[in-house]
Amino acid sequence: MPQRQLDWSNLGFEYIRTDACLRADFTNGKWGELAACADPMFSIHAAAVCLHYGQACFEGLKAFRRKDGSAALFRPHENAKRMADTARRVMMEPPPLELFIDAVKKTVALNMDWVPPYGTGASFYVRPLLIGTSPRVGVGPASEYSLFSLGMPVGPYYKNGFFPVKACIQELYDRAAPLGVGNVKVAGNYAAGMYGDFEGKHKGYPICLYLDSACHRYIDEFGTSNFFGITKDDRYVTPDSGSILPSITNRSLQTIAESMGLKVERRKIDIEELPDFKEIGACGTAAVITPVYSVTRGDKVYTFGKENEAGETLTRLFKEIQGIQYGELEDKYGWMLPVGKD
Ligand code: PLP
Ligand code: COI
Numbered sequence: 001m002p003q004r005q006l007d008w009s010n011l012g013f014e015y016i017r018t019d020a021c022l023r024a025d026f027t028n029g030k031w032g033e034l035a036a037c038a039d040p041m042f043s044i045h046a047a048a049v050c051l052h053y054g055q056a057c058f059e060g061l062k063a064f065r066r067k068d069g070s071a072a073l074f075r076p077h078e079n080a081k082r083m084a085d086t087a088r089r090v091m092m093e094p095p096p097l098e099l100f101i102d103a104v105k106k107t108v109a110l111n112m113d114w115v116p117p118y119g120t121g122a123s124f125y126v127r128p129l130l131i132g133t134s135p136r137v138g139v140g141p142a143s144e145y146s147l148f149s150l151g152m153p154v155g156p157y158y159k160n161g162f163f164p165v166k167a168c169i170q171e172l173y174d175r176a177a178p179l180g181v182g183n184v185k186v187a188g189n190y191a192a193g194m195y196g197d198f199e200g201k202h203k204g205y206p207i208c209l210y211l212d213s214a215c216h217r218y219i220d221e222f223g224t225s226n227f228f229g230i231t232k233d234d235r236y237v238t239p240d241s242g243s244i245l246p247s248i249t250n251r252s253l254q255t256i257a258e259s260m261g262l263k264v265e266r267r268k269i270d271i272e273e274l275p276d277f278k279e280i281g282a283c284g285t286a287a288v289i290t291p292v293y294s295v296t297r298g299d300k301v302y303t304f305g306k307e308n309e310a311g312e313t314l315t316r317l318f319k320e321i322q323g324i325q326y327g328e329l330e331d332k333y334g335w336m337l338p339v340g341k342d
Helices: 049-053 076-089 097-109 188-202 248-259 271-276 312-325
Strands: 021-027 035-037 056-058 061-065 071-074 123-132 145-154 165-169 207-211 219-222 226-231 235-239 263-267 277-284 288-297 300-303 336-339
Touching: 021 097, 049 123, 056 076, 071 097, 076 097, 076 123, 076 248, 097 123, 097 145, 097 336, 165 277, 188 207, 207 288, 219 226, 219 235, 226 248, 226 271, 235 248, 248 263, 248 277, 248 288, 248 312, 271 277, 277 312, 288 312
Parallel strands: 165 207, 165 288, 235 263
Antiparallel strands: 021 035, 021 145, 056 123, 061 071, 061 123, 071 336, 123 145, 207 219, 226 235, 226 277, 277 288, 288 300
């Protein structure tokens, strides 16, 4: 049992300082040793490339306390590959896969007392960060990089957890351009989405849906999660777009949906198709699956299922993925990486 005394069942998605974070530096053309530190503060050059020219990217993944008391990370190799893809896109030094895996495993192992107990619905969120640290004033890539990994216990991203939320379509501000960097996890994407997301929240919509920024006709994704819908004839449909993040959760749900006998379609989704869906979900590491009850576009409101209850298919998908994550169901796809205290 964890020694920490937190109200595990009522955690939000907030920063909490835990015991240790990990750091490795890339200097003189090679990665150094991974080191653990208790203090999450560090000093940085005021001319560091990450601060001026945005060479910063991150990942998000979760560890779960399983039914048998052990802890395991969900698909960390996929996050390692995605961080490397992101790094290459913005000319950063990609951390080797083994270094990334070592960092995230140690983040869990050294903070094991912060991994929430089984049965609370909470999990341990791991946040790897990569930044270009060397000083530069002309635009160009840094020659030195730091990889950090920190983690903390979290509850649901949207306060009611697996409960329908209202979404609005944000058309005053785009978040990602075609052929831009929406398909990778650079920090600047989240700054680009903040104004739109906050404007939506202010109007009473916890989540904003973005359309393709070229013509505002096709569905892209939510600010921090992918879009998927279940059609009235039971197909799982999710956008095929070059400007959305390839979500590991979405890919996992597609596998599960297929195993449940649903047909999976990855294709452009015209906004006019919204009435064809009986259920809509936002999916991602932080959001897991968040059912979407309504989507508002100007004065038009599309609704999906019941306001106070998740739909049947989303519920089955949610139970299946969480069942695998919490060790209640067989890990038949080999998605969980056990982490020990060593
Ligand atoms: N889309 C965006 C913009 C995100 O930030 C995230 C979260 O990482 C996702 C989708 C979901 O991706 P994943 O399921 O890999 O967490
Ligand atoms: C995640 O789901 O891990 C994300 O990165 C989304 C958000 C918290 C930035």
